[in-house]
Amino acid sequence: MDDAERLREMVHAAQRIVAFTGAGISTESGIPDFRSPGGIWTRYKPIYFDDFMASEEMRRESWHRKFATDETMLKAEPNAGHRALAKLVELGRMSSIITQNVDGLHQRSGVPDSKVIELHGNTTYATCLDCGHRHELAPIRRAFLEKGTLPICEKCEGIVKTATISFGQAMPEVPMLRAQEETLACDLFIVLGSSLVVYPAAGFPQMARRNGAKFVIVNREPTDQDADADLVIHKEIGPTLSRAIGVN
Incomplete structure:
Protein backbone atom coordinates (compact mmCIF):
# COMPACT_ATOMS: atom_id res chain seq x y z
CA MET A 1 0.00 0.00 0.00
CA PRO A 32 5.71 32.02 -4.75
CA ASP A 33 6.44 31.23 -1.12
CA PHE A 34 7.29 34.54 0.53
CA ARG A 35 10.01 32.87 2.62
CA SER A 36 11.79 31.05 -0.21
CA PRO A 37 14.94 32.47 -1.85
CA GLY A 38 13.82 35.30 -4.10
CA GLY A 39 10.52 35.60 -2.24
CA ILE A 40 9.11 38.93 -1.10
CA TRP A 41 10.54 38.65 2.40
CA THR A 42 14.07 38.04 1.07
CA ARG A 43 13.86 41.05 -1.27
CA TYR A 44 12.17 43.59 0.99
CA LYS A 45 12.68 44.52 4.62
CA PRO A 46 9.36 43.80 6.36
CA ILE A 47 7.17 46.75 7.24
CA TYR A 48 6.03 46.36 10.82
CA PHE A 49 2.50 47.23 11.82
CA ASP A 50 3.52 50.05 14.16
CA ASP A 51 5.58 51.64 11.38
CA PHE A 52 2.65 51.35 8.96
CA MET A 53 0.41 53.13 11.45
CA ALA A 54 2.93 55.83 12.35
CA SER A 55 4.33 56.76 8.95
CA GLU A 56 2.65 57.89 5.75
CA GLU A 57 5.88 56.99 3.96
CA MET A 58 5.64 53.40 5.22
CA ARG A 59 1.97 53.18 4.22
CA ARG A 60 2.88 54.41 0.76
CA GLU A 61 5.70 51.85 0.50
CA SER A 62 3.36 49.09 1.67
CA TRP A 63 0.79 49.85 -1.02
CA HIS A 64 3.56 50.17 -3.62
CA ARG A 65 4.77 46.66 -2.76
CA LYS A 66 1.22 45.34 -2.77
CA PHE A 67 0.46 46.49 -6.30
CA ALA A 68 3.96 45.69 -7.61
CA THR A 69 3.59 42.03 -6.60
CA ASP A 70 -0.16 41.58 -7.14
CA GLU A 71 -0.12 40.35 -10.74
CA THR A 72 0.98 36.81 -9.90
CA MET A 73 -1.61 36.53 -7.14
CA LEU A 74 -4.40 37.80 -9.36
CA LYS A 75 -3.59 35.33 -12.15
CA ALA A 76 -3.48 32.29 -9.86
CA GLU A 77 -6.24 29.70 -10.04
CA GLY A 121 -6.02 37.47 6.86
CA ASN A 122 -6.79 37.96 3.18
CA THR A 123 -4.93 40.06 0.62
CA THR A 124 -7.77 40.21 -1.94
CA TYR A 125 -9.50 43.12 -0.19
CA ALA A 126 -8.76 45.84 2.37
CA THR A 127 -10.29 46.95 5.66
CA CYS A 128 -10.44 50.07 7.77
CA LEU A 129 -8.31 49.63 10.88
CA ASP A 130 -10.69 51.86 12.86
CA CYS A 131 -14.22 50.72 11.98
CA GLY A 132 -13.57 47.47 10.09
CA HIS A 133 -15.40 48.53 6.92
CA ARG A 134 -14.44 46.41 3.90
CA HIS A 135 -12.88 48.16 0.89
CA GLU A 136 -12.44 46.59 -2.54
CA LEU A 137 -9.00 46.91 -4.08
CA ALA A 138 -9.83 48.07 -7.62
CA PRO A 139 -10.61 51.74 -6.76
CA ILE A 140 -7.71 51.84 -4.28
CA ARG A 141 -5.32 50.54 -6.96
CA ARG A 142 -6.60 52.99 -9.54
CA ALA A 143 -6.29 56.03 -7.25
CA PHE A 144 -2.86 54.99 -5.99
CA LEU A 145 -1.33 54.22 -9.38
CA GLU A 146 -2.82 57.25 -11.14
CA LYS A 147 -2.46 59.92 -8.44
CA GLY A 148 -0.49 58.35 -5.60
CA THR A 149 -3.54 58.69 -3.36
CA LEU A 150 -3.43 56.70 -0.11
CA PRO A 151 -6.77 55.13 0.82
CA ILE A 152 -8.83 56.45 3.72
CA CYS A 153 -12.06 54.95 4.94
CA GLU A 154 -15.19 56.25 3.26
CA LYS A 155 -17.15 55.61 6.45
CA CYS A 156 -14.95 57.07 9.18
CA GLU A 157 -11.80 58.43 7.47
CA GLY A 158 -9.65 55.86 9.25
CA ILE A 159 -6.49 54.21 7.89
CA VAL A 160 -7.14 51.49 5.33
CA LYS A 161 -4.87 48.45 5.02
CA THR A 162 -4.97 45.16 3.16
CA ALA A 163 -6.89 42.64 5.25
CA THR A 164 -3.72 40.74 6.15
CA ILE A 165 -1.82 40.36 9.41
CA SER A 166 1.44 42.30 9.29
CA PHE A 167 4.64 41.72 11.23
CA GLY A 168 4.05 42.95 14.76
CA GLN A 169 0.26 42.96 14.38
CA ALA A 170 -1.76 40.91 16.87
Whole structure:
Protein backbone atom coordinates (compact mmCIF):
# COMPACT_ATOMS: atom_id res chain seq x y z
CA MET A 1 0.00 0.00 0.00
CA ASP A 2 1.49 3.35 -1.01
CA ASP A 3 1.18 6.65 0.85
CA ALA A 4 -1.80 7.97 -1.13
CA GLU A 5 -3.70 4.76 -0.45
CA ARG A 6 -2.90 4.98 3.26
CA LEU A 7 -4.17 8.56 3.26
CA ARG A 8 -7.33 7.42 1.46
CA GLU A 9 -8.00 4.86 4.19
CA MET A 10 -7.49 7.46 6.91
CA VAL A 11 -9.84 9.90 5.16
CA HIS A 12 -12.52 7.22 4.78
CA ALA A 13 -12.22 6.22 8.43
CA ALA A 14 -12.49 9.77 9.76
CA GLN A 15 -15.73 11.39 10.86
CA ARG A 16 -14.57 15.00 11.13
CA ILE A 17 -11.53 16.20 9.16
CA VAL A 18 -9.67 19.50 9.47
CA ALA A 19 -7.09 20.71 6.94
CA PHE A 20 -4.29 23.09 7.83
CA THR A 21 -2.81 24.70 4.72
CA GLY A 22 0.35 26.71 4.17
CA ALA A 23 2.23 28.24 1.27
CA GLY A 24 3.00 24.85 -0.30
CA ILE A 25 -0.55 24.36 -1.57
CA SER A 26 -0.52 27.79 -3.23
CA THR A 27 2.91 27.39 -4.85
CA GLU A 28 1.25 24.68 -6.96
CA SER A 29 -0.95 27.49 -8.32
CA GLY A 30 2.13 29.56 -9.19
CA ILE A 31 2.14 31.80 -6.11
CA PRO A 32 5.71 32.02 -4.75
CA ASP A 33 6.44 31.23 -1.12
CA PHE A 34 7.29 34.54 0.53
CA ARG A 35 10.01 32.87 2.62
CA SER A 36 11.79 31.05 -0.21
CA PRO A 37 14.94 32.47 -1.85
CA GLY A 38 13.82 35.30 -4.10
CA GLY A 39 10.52 35.60 -2.24
CA ILE A 40 9.11 38.93 -1.10
CA TRP A 41 10.54 38.65 2.40
CA THR A 42 14.07 38.04 1.07
CA ARG A 43 13.86 41.05 -1.27
CA TYR A 44 12.17 43.59 0.99
CA LYS A 45 12.68 44.52 4.62
CA PRO A 46 9.36 43.80 6.36
CA ILE A 47 7.17 46.75 7.24
CA TYR A 48 6.03 46.36 10.82
CA PHE A 49 2.50 47.23 11.82
CA ASP A 50 3.52 50.05 14.16
CA ASP A 51 5.58 51.64 11.38
CA PHE A 52 2.65 51.35 8.96
CA MET A 53 0.41 53.13 11.45
CA ALA A 54 2.93 55.83 12.35
CA SER A 55 4.33 56.76 8.95
CA GLU A 56 2.65 57.89 5.75
CA GLU A 57 5.88 56.99 3.96
CA MET A 58 5.64 53.40 5.22
CA ARG A 59 1.97 53.18 4.22
CA ARG A 60 2.88 54.41 0.76
CA GLU A 61 5.70 51.85 0.50
CA SER A 62 3.36 49.09 1.67
CA TRP A 63 0.79 49.85 -1.02
CA HIS A 64 3.56 50.17 -3.62
CA ARG A 65 4.77 46.66 -2.76
CA LYS A 66 1.22 45.34 -2.77
CA PHE A 67 0.46 46.49 -6.30
CA ALA A 68 3.96 45.69 -7.61
CA THR A 69 3.59 42.03 -6.60
CA ASP A 70 -0.16 41.58 -7.14
CA GLU A 71 -0.12 40.35 -10.74
CA THR A 72 0.98 36.81 -9.90
CA MET A 73 -1.61 36.53 -7.14
CA LEU A 74 -4.40 37.80 -9.36
CA LYS A 75 -3.59 35.33 -12.15
CA ALA A 76 -3.48 32.29 -9.86
CA GLU A 77 -6.24 29.70 -10.04
CA PRO A 78 -7.18 26.97 -7.55
CA ASN A 79 -5.29 23.75 -8.21
CA ALA A 80 -6.06 20.06 -7.72
CA GLY A 81 -5.25 20.28 -4.02
CA HIS A 82 -7.74 23.09 -3.47
CA ARG A 83 -10.39 21.22 -5.47
CA ALA A 84 -9.88 18.01 -3.49
CA LEU A 85 -10.41 19.85 -0.23
CA ALA A 86 -13.49 21.56 -1.65
CA LYS A 87 -14.88 18.13 -2.50
CA LEU A 88 -14.42 16.91 1.08
CA VAL A 89 -16.17 20.04 2.37
CA GLU A 90 -19.00 19.51 -0.13
CA LEU A 91 -19.41 15.90 1.04
CA GLY A 92 -19.61 17.05 4.66
CA ARG A 93 -16.42 15.18 5.62
CA MET A 94 -14.23 18.24 6.24
CA SER A 95 -15.52 20.63 8.88
CA SER A 96 -13.08 23.46 8.18
CA ILE A 97 -9.88 24.57 6.48
CA ILE A 98 -7.47 26.48 8.70
CA THR A 99 -5.12 28.40 6.44
CA GLN A 100 -1.98 30.49 6.80
CA ASN A 101 -2.47 31.68 3.21
CA VAL A 102 -3.93 35.05 2.26
CA ASP A 103 -4.79 34.41 -1.41
CA GLY A 104 -8.47 33.43 -1.14
CA LEU A 105 -7.96 30.36 -3.36
CA HIS A 106 -9.88 28.05 -1.03
CA GLN A 107 -12.98 30.21 -1.42
CA ARG A 108 -12.47 30.41 -5.18
CA SER A 109 -12.32 26.61 -5.34
CA GLY A 110 -15.89 26.50 -4.02
CA VAL A 111 -15.37 26.28 -0.25
CA PRO A 112 -17.90 28.50 1.59
CA ASP A 113 -16.25 31.40 3.35
CA SER A 114 -17.71 30.15 6.63
CA LYS A 115 -15.60 26.98 6.34
CA VAL A 116 -12.29 28.81 5.81
CA ILE A 117 -10.44 30.10 8.88
CA GLU A 118 -7.84 32.64 7.75
CA LEU A 119 -5.18 33.03 10.44
CA HIS A 120 -3.17 35.64 8.55
CA GLY A 121 -6.02 37.47 6.86
CA ASN A 122 -6.79 37.96 3.18
CA THR A 123 -4.93 40.06 0.62
CA THR A 124 -7.77 40.21 -1.94
CA TYR A 125 -9.50 43.12 -0.19
CA ALA A 126 -8.76 45.84 2.37
CA THR A 127 -10.29 46.95 5.66
CA CYS A 128 -10.44 50.07 7.77
CA LEU A 129 -8.31 49.63 10.88
CA ASP A 130 -10.69 51.86 12.86
CA CYS A 131 -14.22 50.72 11.98
CA GLY A 132 -13.57 47.47 10.09
CA HIS A 133 -15.40 48.53 6.92
CA ARG A 134 -14.44 46.41 3.90
CA HIS A 135 -12.88 48.16 0.89
CA GLU A 136 -12.44 46.59 -2.54
CA LEU A 137 -9.00 46.91 -4.08
CA ALA A 138 -9.83 48.07 -7.62
CA PRO A 139 -10.61 51.74 -6.76
CA ILE A 140 -7.71 51.84 -4.28
CA ARG A 141 -5.32 50.54 -6.96
CA ARG A 142 -6.60 52.99 -9.54
CA ALA A 143 -6.29 56.03 -7.25
CA PHE A 144 -2.86 54.99 -5.99
CA LEU A 145 -1.33 54.22 -9.38
CA GLU A 146 -2.82 57.25 -11.14
CA LYS A 147 -2.46 59.92 -8.44
CA GLY A 148 -0.49 58.35 -5.60
CA THR A 149 -3.54 58.69 -3.36
CA LEU A 150 -3.43 56.70 -0.11
CA PRO A 151 -6.77 55.13 0.82
CA ILE A 152 -8.83 56.45 3.72
CA CYS A 153 -12.06 54.95 4.94
CA GLU A 154 -15.19 56.25 3.26
CA LYS A 155 -17.15 55.61 6.45
CA CYS A 156 -14.95 57.07 9.18
CA GLU A 157 -11.80 58.43 7.47
CA GLY A 158 -9.65 55.86 9.25
CA ILE A 159 -6.49 54.21 7.89
CA VAL A 160 -7.14 51.49 5.33
CA LYS A 161 -4.87 48.45 5.02
CA THR A 162 -4.97 45.16 3.16
CA ALA A 163 -6.89 42.64 5.25
CA THR A 164 -3.72 40.74 6.15
CA ILE A 165 -1.82 40.36 9.41
CA SER A 166 1.44 42.30 9.29
CA PHE A 167 4.64 41.72 11.23
CA GLY A 168 4.05 42.95 14.76
CA GLN A 169 0.26 42.96 14.38
CA ALA A 170 -1.76 40.91 16.87
CA MET A 171 -3.18 37.63 15.61
CA PRO A 172 -6.95 37.88 15.10
CA GLU A 173 -8.72 36.56 18.19
CA VAL A 174 -11.86 35.15 16.56
CA PRO A 175 -10.11 33.06 13.86
CA MET A 176 -7.60 31.76 16.40
CA LEU A 177 -10.40 30.71 18.74
CA ARG A 178 -12.34 29.07 15.91
CA ALA A 179 -9.21 27.23 14.78
CA GLN A 180 -8.68 25.90 18.29
CA GLU A 181 -12.28 24.74 18.55
CA GLU A 182 -12.14 22.98 15.18
CA THR A 183 -8.79 21.40 16.02
CA LEU A 184 -10.11 19.94 19.25
CA ALA A 185 -13.26 18.64 17.56
CA CYS A 186 -11.58 16.76 14.68
CA ASP A 187 -10.44 13.14 14.47
CA LEU A 188 -8.12 13.67 11.47
CA PHE A 189 -5.85 16.71 11.09
CA ILE A 190 -4.11 17.05 7.71
CA VAL A 191 -1.26 19.53 7.28
CA LEU A 192 -0.77 20.55 3.65
CA GLY A 193 2.20 22.61 2.49
CA SER A 194 3.21 24.17 5.78
CA SER A 195 6.74 24.17 7.15
CA LEU A 196 5.18 24.35 10.64
CA VAL A 197 7.61 26.97 11.91
CA VAL A 198 5.32 29.97 12.46
CA TYR A 199 3.76 29.96 15.92
CA PRO A 200 1.22 30.06 17.43
CA ALA A 201 -0.40 28.61 14.30
CA ALA A 202 2.07 25.72 14.08
CA GLY A 203 0.88 24.54 17.47
CA PHE A 204 -2.49 23.35 16.16
CA PRO A 205 -1.25 19.99 14.79
CA GLN A 206 0.20 19.08 18.19
CA MET A 207 -3.03 20.17 19.85
CA ALA A 208 -5.00 17.83 17.58
CA ARG A 209 -2.58 14.97 18.19
CA ARG A 210 -2.69 15.36 21.98
CA ASN A 211 -6.48 15.30 21.78
CA GLY A 212 -6.45 11.92 20.02
CA ALA A 213 -6.78 12.91 16.36
CA LYS A 214 -4.78 11.23 13.62
CA PHE A 215 -2.13 13.58 12.24
CA VAL A 216 -0.95 13.66 8.61
CA ILE A 217 1.64 15.90 6.94
CA VAL A 218 1.83 16.34 3.17
CA ASN A 219 4.75 18.64 2.39
CA ARG A 220 7.59 18.51 -0.12
CA GLU A 221 10.21 19.25 2.54
CA PRO A 222 10.65 17.68 5.98
CA THR A 223 9.25 19.55 8.99
CA ASP A 224 10.18 19.53 12.66
CA GLN A 225 6.91 17.72 13.39
CA ASP A 226 7.38 14.79 10.96
CA ALA A 227 8.36 12.43 13.78
CA ASP A 228 5.06 13.07 15.56
CA ALA A 229 2.79 12.42 12.54
CA ASP A 230 0.94 9.19 11.84
CA LEU A 231 1.68 9.61 8.13
CA VAL A 232 4.19 11.85 6.33
CA ILE A 233 4.16 12.28 2.54
CA HIS A 234 6.95 14.28 0.90
CA LYS A 235 5.24 14.77 -2.45
CA GLU A 236 3.19 17.31 -4.39
CA ILE A 237 -0.12 18.08 -2.68
CA GLY A 238 -2.42 18.19 -5.72
CA PRO A 239 -1.66 14.75 -7.16
CA THR A 240 -1.50 13.18 -3.71
CA LEU A 241 -4.89 14.50 -2.59
CA SER A 242 -6.48 13.78 -5.96
CA ARG A 243 -5.55 10.12 -5.62
CA ALA A 244 -6.50 9.91 -1.96
CA ILE A 245 -9.87 11.59 -2.37
CA GLY A 246 -10.72 10.40 -5.86
CA VAL A 247 -11.10 13.69 -7.74
CA ASN A 248 -9.41 15.14 -10.81
